[in-house]
Amino acid sequence: MGKKAKTAITPTREENYPEWYQQVIKAADMAETSPVRGCMVIKPWGYGLWENIQRELDAMFKATGHRNAYFPLFIPLSYLQKEADHVEGFATECAVVTHHRLKKNEDGQLVPEGELEEPLVVRPTSETIIGEMFSKWVQSYRDLPLLINQWANVVRWEMRTRLFLRTAEFLWQEGHTVHATQECAVDETMRMLDVYADFAENYMAMPVIKGEKTEAERFPGAAQTFSIEAMMQDKKALQSGTSHFLGQNFAKASDIQFLDENGERVHAWTTSWGVSTRLIGGLIMTHADDDGLVLPPRLAPTHVVILPVTHNADNPDEIDVFCEKIATALRQVQYNGRPVEVEIDRRDMRGGEKTWSWIKKGVPIRLEIGPRDMADDSVFVGRRDKGPREKYGQKQADFIESVADVLEEMQQGLLERARAFREANTITIDTTDEFTTFVQGDADGFAWAPYNGSPDDEKRLQKETGVTVRCIPLGQDAISSTCVLSGKPATQRAIFAKSY
């Protein structure tokens, strides 16, 4: 056996996947835990990625007719209680504001004072407070559809947290819409599910399966919940976005009624849908490798980093001018509708260390430029989708001419690789025996198996095996089979997997 290749991240995915994940985030300087229980700090490199995610998604929301607004952080207890299932779902993990000032006690310690008449919950989601406002805004069928989105922070007091994947406070967007008919609301629910799938695949390079959640996994208060599910490199599923058809549940709870075209006062139909900073966790676990983060070019805060190699140069200033010229030329190039983002790293540190810092940050392309490259009017190119030592020289004009194509090739390559990985780790199951073999083995990957079960069946499965029903994929062919959980006749398959 050859010597083990040295990797930038210790441990490797193989050695300890959860710890590898934490180390990738640390090595890329994306985020860290804070002293506030369960709350993370998103550092500039992680936040830059979130800004790009926001920019692209926001454009997609606006292109589908939505507008942004902002609603209160706090929800009065009485509002949360308006929808019975909803409050059940969130009551056990709410940050509760009970006082509105501080005073010094006899020991000189600050203590809460000014008790509120009604406690306020820090929003875990905003259906109830937004519903209250919508009930005033919606009066006539002419006011519909009402298509609103909010970018905000929310708080769910999770006991076990993990950077990006599950934190007490997280950043997200929540769409909330009101429609005149069930059909319009269902259309909206599916439209936004499609937007999420489009974004995941075409920007994050993360292939997803669109499907409906079972009753057990439905959003508290929803009539139907749909999700996009992605496979991480440890073969577990990550629910990456959800779109809810809320029926008339919240319209009734918040009294959203309108005069229809016949002059009758009727309840509206609503939807809600959201994605969060969890997407960043999904992006890391889809693409990062044992050398650190790998960024899909369409979302990378920096596309090309230029590393001047001046330590042996007679003419460091000339190299700097040459680098600046290349940076300027690159910034004239459009990639994905925007200028190529270039950074010149002039930090005073060892070349190897500097190069590795950008590998760990996942920047798509590194250019090393020293005296010989300059003399040859060339650049020395390293691509993040190739091995760290697999570099090549290229005339600078050729590099600039091809950079947008190379970035797009990398983008597509990441998507194809992730899709191939998912396909290689997906099995189709037809019988209960096969299913038993799956769940009693590693239960790695996705199993498509006949499903017609109940919440109790699913609870038992999860307890015994750690496997859950991720979704019932949309657009599948009808089958005539037997549910692997309940033994009842099944006409469709669900995806079974372990999950985050």
Added chain:
Amino acid sequence: MGKKAKTAITPTREENYPEWYQQVIKAADMAETSPVRGCMVIKPWGYGLWENIQRELDAMFKATGHRNAYFPLFIPLSYLQKEADHVEGFATECAVVTHHRLKKNEDGQLVPEGELEEPLVVRPTSETIIGEMFSKWVQSYRDLPLLINQWANVVRWEMRTRLFLRTAEFLWQEGHTVHATQECAVDETMRMLDVYADFAENYMAMPVIKGEKTEAERFPGAAQTFSIEAMMQDKKALQSGTSHFLGQNFAKASDIQFLDENGERVHAWTTSWGVSTRLIGGLIMTHADDDGLVLPPRLAPTHVVILPVTHNADNPDEIDVFCEKIATALRQVQYNGRPVEVEIDRRDMRGGEKTWSWIKKGVPIRLEIGPRDMADDSVFVGRRDKGPREKYGQKQADFIESVADVLEEMQQGLLERARAFREANTITIDTTDEFTTFVQGDADGFAWAPYNGSPDDEKRLQKETGVTVRCIPLGQDAISSTCVLSGKPATQRAIFAKSY
């Protein structure tokens, strides 16, 4: 006397300024109060303005080397206490989280449960929690300067609230930076004050005076506070942005130390600076008139609204095609570095009502297009900086060719008008007698008067007259005079005014 002109907003500014302000916001559909005490809902038209403010400011912050990050919403009590003045300043208006879940009591009512060991304060500002993180991030002089900005919501439990101007929850940005030397930190403080002044004047068309706050008005914990102050149409001052030199106060409180170039461990110097959704209140009170909102073109979510006039048309579809063609051509035009934003309003409502809805929303340019305009290849133009009935016909090609220039002319016109208004309502005062006349009269507008007073002098003045020292303007010529408050020798003037 002639008949009183009818205005879109009732009451007028003259009749009842505070109520006029509320009615402008309502008529433009920008925001409204929510059922959550002191918290507002920012509706799409108001939020679109905030998005544009964010976009421009964010670009300015990035151009000056800052990067965005995100820190926890909650601050442990013990952190807030680290800086004595700081906690004093915010303790009386903090939302306090004391529990982390809800349970049903015997009456079936939800009550807070799971008391926290240490209460958490919803951030009123983030110096202490960010300082805690910075103390880990800053180790060496090579880590400096550290230039971070955060876009976030904050909560200050204000007792008397007013939409945009003072709300319990508001949206803002807070810059937080760390520097190796006092000089660098002071430079940063002034640089960001300049950025704010540049933004206020060149985007909001709101002229401001840059100055230093007196000790009485300093940010709790700051060594020096600087602000930009604008004059509203009721001649009161609005503090529109602040930039704080924090000295080593917070560096000591949070233990932000670093190894300097000599290998010595020393405390760093920090700054913080912020503007908020209050800017929107300032924009309204600077430009809106008795017909509603007036938007500076550089921040308008929509530059041109096209109103097809089809009620008497034989060929409504043709008019629609004509309007669409003009919209497409307008979107090819660049204004202020971005495409002109155009909306076609096809709502089914009376023409007059529709036109007035856009006047009240403050859209810079309205185009009415009916059969005769189309036959003449023309548009009928209404400008928001002219009277509502002062419209003119123009060949559509000429309109498109000149639209960017017209928008910019309007932008400059708004700034000039606001500056002229401020100048007309500013007096220079040299003696205590003159000052007494000012404060015992209406005390309208800005009075530049010799100042060398104490917090007690200012408190007395405010109590007796409602007038406060807004700032000591930067860059003024030295004087040799006597302070109008204390009678002590004064070498500089302060601005005295009533304020928001």
